[in-house]
Amino acid sequence: MKEPCVYILASGRAGTLYVGVTSNLQARAWQHRTGAVDGFTKRYGVQQLVYLERHETMEGAILREKQLKKWNREWKIRLIERENPEWRDLYDELVR
Incomplete structure (x- = not known):
């Protein structure tokens, strides 16, 4: 199911933060957690989904991510x- 979302991942409470946007948060969060994609989150161990916002449109989600x-x-x-x-x-909670 496609649902535009902005999300924040963390490596821990006082750790590194990452802001992202996706239309499939469950799949994207799994990619971050498993290190399936090389990049910032894999390099810095940023895997914990700590915040999400659902949006009506992908355009709205992208604008919020940029903000x-x-x-x-x-x-x-x-x-x-x-x-x-x-x-x-x-x-x-997301995958239940």
């Missing part, structure tokens, strides 16, 4: 902690 990528780290952490204060890995 979040410009945010400083503190703003991203506040956004994550507002929705997920324990920094739970949301992947298990």
Whole structure:
């Protein structure tokens, strides 16, 4: 099922953050978790899904991703902690 989403991955609570966009979050999160694709998240061990936003259109999701990528780290952490204060890995909830 295609569903435009913006997501944030983390290597841990005080670790590296990654902002991404996809139309299939379950598949994309699995790729990050397993290191199936070379790149930033594989190199830095960024696998924990800590935040997601669903959007009506891919265009809206892409605009939001660009906005979040410009945010400083503190703003991203506040956004994550507002929705997920324990920094739970949301992947298990996503695949249920």
